[in-house]
Amino acid sequence: MKGAPPVLYRPGTVGEAVRLLAQPDAEPLAGGTDLVPALRAGAPRPRAIVSLRRVLELRVRGVGADALTVGAAVTYTELAEWSPAPGLAAVARCVGSLQVRNAGTVGGALGSANPRGDLLTFLTAADAQVLLCSARGPRVASVAEFLAGGRRRGDLVTAVRLPPARGPQVFFKIGGRQAAYPALVSCAVVVDRLTGRVGAAVGGIATAPLRVTAAEEFAASEVDWSARGAFRGSAQAVARRFGELVSAAARQAPAQLPAGQRDPVDYRCHAVGVLAARALARCLAAPAQPSMPVGVGA
Amino acid sequence: MTDSSWRPAAGVGAAVLRPDGPAKVSGTFPFAGDLAVPGMLHARTLRSPHARARIRGIDASAAARLPGVAAVVTAADVPGLATYGLIVADQPVFAAEEARYAGEPVAAVAAVDAATARRALAAIRVDYEPLPPVTDPELAMAPDAEPLYPPDGVHGQFSHGNIYREIDLRHGDDPDRVGPVVVEDTYVIGMQDQAFLAPEAALVVPGADGGVDITTATQWLHSDREQIAACLGLPEEKVRLTLGGVGGAFGGREDVTLQIHGALLALAAGAPVRIAYDRTESFLGHPHRHPARMWFRHSATRDGDLVAVQARIILDGGAYASSSQAVLGNSVTHAAGPYRVPNAHLYGAAVRTNNPPCGAMRGFGVPQVTIGHEAQMDRLADALGMDPVELRARNAIAPGDRLPTGAPMPAPMPARELIELVAARPLPPPRDPAADPHGLALPGGRGAGADPARVRRGVGYALGIKNLMFSEGFDDDATARARLELGPDGRPRAWVHSACAEVGQGFVTIAGQIARTELGVEEVVLAPADTGVGSAGSTSASRQTWMSGGAVRGACVAVADRLLARVARRLGLPAPVIEAPRRVLSLRCGEIVGPEVGVRVPLAEALAEGPIDAEYTHHHRRTEPLDADGQGDAHVAFAAAAHRAVVDVDLDLGLVRVVQMTLAQDCGTVVNPLALTGQVEGGTAQGLGLAVMEELVTVDGIVTNPTFHGYLLPTAADVPALDFVAVTYPQPDAPYGVKGVGEAPTGTATPAVLAAIRAAVGRDLRFVPVRPADLVDLAAGTGGVDRGPGGREPADA
Ligand SMILES: Cc1cc2nc3c(=O)[nH]c(=O)nc-3n(C[C@H](O)[C@H](O)[C@H](O)COP(=O)(O)OP(=O)(O)OC[C@H]3O[C@@H](n4cnc5c(N)ncnc54)[C@H](O)[C@@H]3O)c2cc1C
Secondary structure (H helix, E strand, O other), X not given: OEOOOOEEEOOOOHHXXXXXXXXXXXXXXXXXXXXXXXXXXXXXXXXXEEEOOOOHHHXXXXXXXXXXXXXXXOEHHHHHOOOOOHHHHHHHXXXXXXXXXXXXXXXXXXXXXXXXXXXXXXXXXXXXXXXXXXXXXXXEEEHHHHHHHOOOOOOEEEEEEEOOOOXXXXXXXXXXXXXXXXXXXXXXXXXXXXXXXXXXXXXXXXXXXXXXXXXXXXXXXXXXXXXXOEEOOOHHHHHHHHHHHHHHHHHOOOOEOOOXXXXXXXXXXXXXXXXXXXXXXXXXXXXOOOOOOEEOOO | OOOOXXXXXXXXXXXXXXXXXXXXXXXXXXEHHHOOOOOOEEEEEEEOOOOOEEEEEEEOHHHHHOOOEEEEEEHHHOOOXXXXXXXXXXXXXXXXXXXXXXXXXXXXXXXXXXXXXXXXXXXXXXXXXXXXXXOOHXXXXXXXXXXXXXXXXXXXXXXXXXXXXXEEEEEOOOOOOOOOEEEEEEEEEOEOOOOOOOOOEEXXXXXXXXXXXXXXXXXXXXXXXXXXXXXXXXXXXXXXXXXXXXXXXXXXXXXXXXXXXXXXXXXXXXXXXXXXXXXXXXXXXXXXXXXXXXXXXXXXXXXXXXXXXXXXXXXXXXXXXXXXXXXXXXXXXXXXXXXXXXXXXXXXXXEEOOXXXXXXXXXXXXXXXXXXXXXXXXXXXXXXXXXXXXXXXXXXXXXXXXXXXXXXXXOOOOHHHHHHHHHHOOOOOOOOHHHOOOOOOOOOHHHHOXXXXXXXXXXXXXXXEEEEOOOXXXXXXXXXXXXXXXXXXXXXXXXXXXXXXXXXXXXXXXHHHHHHHHHOOOXXXXXXOEOOOOOOOOOOOOOHHHHHXXXXXXXXXXXXXXXXXXXXXXXXXXXXXXXXXXXXXXXXXXEEEEHHHOEEEEHHHHOOOOOEEEEEEEOOOOOOXXXXXXXXXXXXXXXXXXXXXXXXXXXXXXXXXXXXXXXXXXXXXXXXXXXXXXXXXXXXXXXXXXXXXXXXXXEOOEXXXXXXXXXXOXXXXXXXXXXXEEEOOOOOOOHHHEOOOOOHHHHHHHHHXXXXXXXXXXXXXXXXXXXXXXXXXXXXXXXXXXXXXXOOOOOOO
């Protein structure tokens, strides 16, 4: 840790938190699973730390007719059991260890904006919106806008909003071991049977999750989701082609993350294709009950 | 010795629980990092960010002036020897003119709290002139390579230039002979770290006599003391060490790290100093397992009898010698493995580079070559069309067979029995999807969504040997003291004092078992390990149960002899009985009994006159240095192990899950079955880690993953339960017939897992730890040949 010890604030409302965050060099603290290790490793200390633990408004989860809302201070453990959001639950179950899931939050994942963050891949595929609040007032940004623009000084993430689950949602990730690993690459596929839309994104390829639009369009055109998953080619062939398109998009992605000794770029591009093909195959195999959300996979 | 038919309940052979177990499990055990005294200062270390840089100047004046800073020390403040080292003192206490690896200490500060100490580090100005680092050992060892260390720095200690040691072992009538069936390849092993869980820490208190009292987590108190005293310019008796709680070591605490820095600061500040590393510093602060590049050529007759082995083994020793010379001795002499090899030409070199220093780690030079010879045996089996188990069994070394050093293999050596045993154990059932609906047991766990149809199972074997104790003429003796006395409650008890470092292996348990066995008491008090007693030698080389166990036993036997003589004297027994009281008297269950002479004296009564003390130093049989051809009786003894691994591989992603590990090991007499299980399970897990995930990655000499996010260790989900068979022929020249057990399974676990992966994917594996990228066909055009920065491509591949 560098610098004098920061002042710790414990606001009870979003309004108070936002006012506190308006002072220069103030940083929100949620579960602390990213912030505390960073400070320990010598990251510059902010002058003020605004703990969000007592802000109960940030812990709500809401189910509306056309949107789900998840408060910024909702933890992975809470998400893992939340039946209205099977995709979010699948992501949450894959994050870290039990201890990290108990502490880590949605707002913290967005605040850290780690290019390999599991949640970000899913939120990107799901067309989620980030709800923000600052001293200037509330605003809404798409996940992509939020990640591209970076968190502005004084911004508090209050919640994310995403369409309700109207079809299968799958999240896959791989890393260096069987459990409790940071993602090397990840892939999320979100099917909306109502609109016939397929959302897909991959993490670990570029500095932000990559939307794979060509693959999305292919999947949407190949499969008649309203007809309960009927499709023109064989399921296997559709999934394979989908994976190829995802790999190709990954290879051409701008702002690629640098190669690691244990994970060359060509392997990552290959691996997201494999995960994408598996994810779509799972979606195709899922029971076609538009009224009943299905979270398959992890 | 006591009547062998009688064993106390908690004596040798019993599954006694660790005395420190409850405290460790409940979190009250004080590790070295937990030590604190009122008014102590907090110390931090400044490290070179450059793999190689000239130091033009260090200005610490601003740091020293900061409020709350008590002392700043650099190379200029070292009063004694400027360098230290386990074998050769070539490592500067602080880099002075040149920093030779990224992470090398340059200065240290002590301040009122850790935050102030960190601020002080930031205020130290070091004027570096970065130099191009030499990170490829092949380049560093070239005849015309620029020396990375002043050639006159350590006279005549190294072979030449940047080579710490070179061995050219020639064995048999025709060392370079090549038999009719030949396999040949190059293998590259990455840098494994000991990754013990409790980072380095020490508490140093300046003494009234100008000396220091140091409590630290180490593997060898007396070696630390010798090196610390030399650098402080103090006589050894003024440097007193006590062992702090050690949270794992695995070789990583054999070298001095922060001890001298802490002592310099405590003496400069005149106040107690706590010095401790965080996780990243721990990864940078201690030497690692040597990365290796190894070429092997194995040849055999068409019937499958080995004709010869040739090998060239290059170990990257990094910037300083540490134990590289001894590690190389092991690598070369074990390079042909546990096989009868009539001819061998085994060349090895340990080389200085600007990579992080490498030294001792569990297995000490043997795991690397075991990976090589076992990969070769599988490929030879393929070339011969032979079963890999049969080929190993056919060539397995037996007692009396000549090792490549020319020395006969000592007995017992059940190598053949082990590989046959392990092959006969039941294989795991095929995966049951009903029992695993979420795919947790598939490669990659639930997250990877593996398709069971694209998962292939493989089975692999490995057989290996590991030398026990120090080799090549080194007399690594061990001393212990024992006393039989009456405790405060008036009951007899034993008191044992040894400087043996308990690093988790269980000496504190077996010392009590031995004292109970020899002295017939229930209660044993183990004094803290410190330098107030003679050296126990290092807790390494699988040696402490044999060496310090032998010392404790010897001291206890001497105590018992004296007590029996005292009783015989007091009872007026005849002179021959007094001289050899064990002929008629024995100690059992708290009594001295002699049925022939009608004696039955309670221990408490015999001790009323006063306690009885004895000290004993245990030596192993002498060994010889290697001659110019690498010949000589260099090793005291060997332990053998055989592993079978069963893995599942996701063929599309190259992810591996180890399904089953089976081990048969040559264990000698089992002193404590629980402790034995702990050692072999841990050794297996550490070897598995090297096979599939553990690698400290360096790019141009800079470690890129010095955290537990970046350096992955196996979790409980990665290590299956171990199916273990102990083979227990007693070792004739060891106390109770023990053998060291901690290292042998580390060496064989890695190649067994690799062999299983090879069997599953049908590809030869040349890079360890194996990477998923090496197991799959990457899309055309990318070819899978890019090995990323740092290039792990073997030089001659
Ligand atoms: C051992 C370990 C394993 C992990 N494994 C995984 C994994 O498998 N997958 C994965 O994706 N992540 C993993 N993580 C990372 C981490 O848990 C997540 O990213 C988590 O979501 C961070 O949330 P937090 O509440 O702990 O954030 P904090 O650490 O409290 O904050 C992180 C950052 O976000 C800011 N912030 C917090 N809340 C808000 C808000 N409401 N508005 C604006 N900014 C905010 C903070 O100021 C800080 O900069 C792991 C971490 C650890 C320590």
